[in-house]
Amino acid sequence: MTERVVTVWADAPLSRAQERMAEARFSALPVVDRQFSLVGIISLVDVLRHRDDPHATVGDAMTEQVVTVQGATALSIVAHRMRVYGELRLVPVVERGALVGVITRSDLLRARRQGGLLRRAARRLGGTGLSGPLPEAMMPRGAGRVGGRPISSLRVADVMTDGGLVAIPAALALDEAAEVLLSYRFTAVPVVDDGDHLLGIISEADLMAGSSDAGSRTRASTVAGLMTYDVEVVRPQDPLADAEQLLTARGFRVVPVVDDDGVLVGVLSRSDLL
Template identity: 50%
Template sequence: MPVRARDVMTRRLVTVQAEDPVDVAAQRMLRAGFSALPVVRGVDRLVGIVSLVDVLRHREEGTDPGATVGSIMTTDVLTMSPVTSVAVVAHRLRTYGELRVMPIVERGLLVGVVTRSDLLRGPRAKPGVLTRLFGRTVLPDPVPPRPPRPRRPGARRVGEAMTDTDLVVVAPTTPCSRAVELLLTRRFSLLPVVEKDGSLVGVVSEADLLRDPLDGSRGGPPRTVGAAMTRSPTVVRPDTPLAEARQLVVDRGFRVLPVTEGRRLVGVLSRSDLV
């Protein structure tokens, strides 16, 4: 029996209203550990998607501080039905899923969302991608949100705002199954890949590990991080102006920027660090 969107989607939704202030959306995303939220009116009628990048762009432009979510959200939102095949959802997320969220709509109402994390986890009660490829990892459902990091007001350089302790990294030889487990249990979208000497050699993301079942490829999935990772990622330095890093995120859509000194990884800077 084919796996459908309803089998993997997240049903416990965090949403915002179009009339909510932008700061409410930002705080809700930071508390929940999400990079984007569905925007609804009335009883879960989807009207858009708002992301942390939308918030950053709004603040960079210095527009009305009292602006509402409706004024910055994306209104042209691709949606899917609960009975859509997971293979189709995965393909659409890979092709069009810049926000990493696919709203699932039934009879005009939002009933769930599917993220890349949901696809990596697989169906809650049926064998999923982890079972078939690596052996399923038992995870809490839902995965609890990460505790928010303390805000650092007044930071001007990347080194003042980045995360530089308890970094979660993988090696090129790390099995993909372990990378998937770390991404899911720690609620990350990307992991730095480092050699034994601490030098950064790449990054591995949900997209790198989530194969598109409709891309026509006949090869098997990668087994190690080194075979799946993105090499030569864009990086910043601790002395990079925070405004420059913020512009990279806004213009190019980066979710996490590795921070290096020479080739050595010294921290990571995420969207939430910039909001």
């Protein structure tokens, strides 16, 4: 688990939570009282749902019913709870009511890799390393591209990330896919063919849970065996208000943007809507 936790108070303005998520590039924060007792969780989607209220506080927008674990909880139990609660990516670790840490899907993937279940990638996409400048898709969260403009006046193309995109092939080994997610701190990444046509998307949750057939887990070794094929997409010319529904009402973290030929031309994330 991560012991040095970025938190926010329930009586803080909602803008404070957005600022802290932007600074730390997190998608959610634990909410605590002055005794550091956990009282809720605030996420980017909570911020988006309440951003039209200038007087909203963190307490107004946060989720109060929080799934928690203790430090002695087995990782298999944490992983199971994250699979059961599909939207759950961050689980607070609590001892006697006090917040002592958090654990995320990335932490679980990293633990598996260090334990030898995921090999370090022998090669990188395109033969280049993952170090160096972050692509535009991974610039600090919360900087936002909507600003003060009304959503109803914008198209997807106005705010989508279309530079420095990262996508992977379906034949990529699962351990290499995990490396991409961990190295770039992605929650999901698009899967494309040689012509950049969108084939699907693979997420942290896919890599953690594995695919199943009639209740039996398959022995997938590549992205093709685990990725989601039937993906909701938007087009650059679509109204941004329609895309916002996918990211807030339907709970998607990332939505691929494709042209009329199905070629990946961008991605839209919750942070783009701020």
